[in-house]
Amino acid sequence: MIDLRSDTVTRPTAAMRQAMVEAEVGDDVYSEDPTVNWLELRAAEITGKEAALFVPTGTMGNTIGIKLLTEHGQEVVCDARAHLMDYELSMVAWFSGCLVRPVSAPQGLPRWEHYRKGLRQSGYNNAPTGCIEIENTHNMLGGRVYPLGDLDEICAESRARGLKVHMDGARVFNAAEALGVPVSRIVRDTDTVMFCLSKGLGAPVGSMLAGTAQDTARARLYRKRLGGGMRQAGVLAAAGLIALEEHPAKLKCDHANAKLLAAAISEMPGVRLDPTSVETNIVIFDVAGTGVAPKLISSALKLRGVLMNSVSDTEMRAVTHYDVSTGDCLAAIDILRQVLLEIRK
Numbered sequence: 363m364i365d366l367r368s369d370t371v372t373r374p375t376a377a378m379r380q381a382m383v384e385a386e387v388g389d390d391v392y393s394e395d396p397t398v399n400w401l402e403l404r405a406a407e408i409t410g411k412e413a414a415l416f417v418p419t420g421t422m423g424n425t426i427g428i429k430l431l432t433e434h435g436q437e438v439v440c441d442a443r444a445h446l447m448d449y450e451l452s453m454v455a456w457f458s459g460c461l462v463r464p465v466s467a468p469q470g471l472p473r474w475e476h477y478r479k480g481l482r483q484s485g486y487n488n489a490p491t492g493c494i495e496i497e498n499t500h501n502m503l504g505g506r507v508y509p510l511g512d513l514d515e516i517c518a519e520s521r522a523r524g525l526k527v528h529m530d531g532a533r534v535f536n537a538a539e540a541l542g543v544p545v546s547r548i549v550r551d552t553d554t555v556m557f558c559l560s561k562g563l564g565a566p567v568g569s570m571l572a573g574t575a576q577d578t579a580r581a582r583l584y585r586k587r588l589g590g591g592m593r594q595a596g597v598l599a600a601a602g603l604i605a606l607e608e609h610p611a612k613l614k615c616d617h618a619n620a621k622l623l624a625a626a627i628s629e630m631p632g633v634r635l636d637p638t639s640v641e642t643n644i645v646i647f648d649v650a651g652t653g654v655a656p657k658l659i660s661s662a663l664k665l666r667g668v669l670m671n672s673v674s675d676t677e678m679r680a681v682t683h684y685d686v687s688t689g690d691c692l693a694a695i696d697i698l699r700q701v702l703l704e705i706r707k
């Protein structure tokens with residue numbers, strides 16, 4: 363199977379499995395796991411934040427990040443297609459007691475001018491805005507990367523108004539690769555950032571939440587409340603360390619493969635895709651013009667050994683990662699072309 367459903371599907375490498383076997387461990391609820399402690403230190407250094415916390419999932423990292431930056435009854439402004447809003451079981455409401463106030467830009471990523479429209483002043487009828495959330499890269503907008511200028515403006519304007527900024531940086535290493543800058547530059551002005559070790563970086567499990575030392579100490583308590591006190595988690599952190607130290611260098615190849623897919627897919631009849639919009643490892647394309655539902659295309663592909671999900675009634679998504687080679691992508695292109703030809707008859 364050529365699995366292009368997500369970059370979460372990667373299997374741990376031989377080096378990761380070896381590191382897991384040899385990991386030194388302790389009880390992380392007492393902060394006594396040396397491997398987790400080292401991972402947290404390195405994540406803090408790499409993001410340029412004071413501290414970081416190892417959490418089981420990106421969803422938990424976002425949930426805690428928002429909790430740290432808000433009070434009950436406030437609003438969180440984010441893009442209308444944010445992962446936070448659509449795919450995290452309303453945790454902003456459930457755990458932080460806040461309302462999500464979505465904003466959207468007619469073309470792509472919302473900039474400050476769009477975020478600004480979602481802000482609310484407190485008043486007789488308004489709940490005030492607590493924080494701004496930025497997704498970078500943006501999953502459902504096809505892995506788009508925030509230009510640094512736009513990001514700096516959002517953070518500066520937010521700060522000037524006393525608003526906090528959380529970055530859902532599930533794929534912030536992909537953004538760094540695409541921009542050719544360190545992750546620390548991208549997240550420089552955010553209060554908190556979550557990134558996933560388990561996506562393109564290839565760890566089997568885990569995400570990091572980074573911020574101030576004080577916020578991270580509070581985050582540790584929220585993690586425990588949510589059931590994320592993981593005891594001898596060093597076996598997981600050991601794989602996470604390899605993901606963090608060695609795998610950012612591999613993302614270049616994933617991006618090249620995604621561009622290869624995008625260039626070929628954009629030429630297929632009935633497909634709408636601007637290949638220049640593909641900046642990282644996600645290719646979202648519209649198949650409405652084929653007259654065939656994405657779910658049917660997905661099933662037909664599966665029968666021929668390619669896994670690719672539909673993400674809406676008209677769109678499909680292909681995600682590259684280190685477990686699909688350039689050869690796999692070329693094969694997937696051929697199979698998709700054949701399937702689209704046959705299915706339209």
Ligand SMILES: *Cc1c(COP(=O)(O)O)cnc(C)c1O
Binds near residue numbers: 419561
């Ligand atoms: C995957 C993802 C997350 C978190 O996902 P988990 O499955 O909970 O680890 C958060 N934000 C974005 C944009 C994602 O793609």
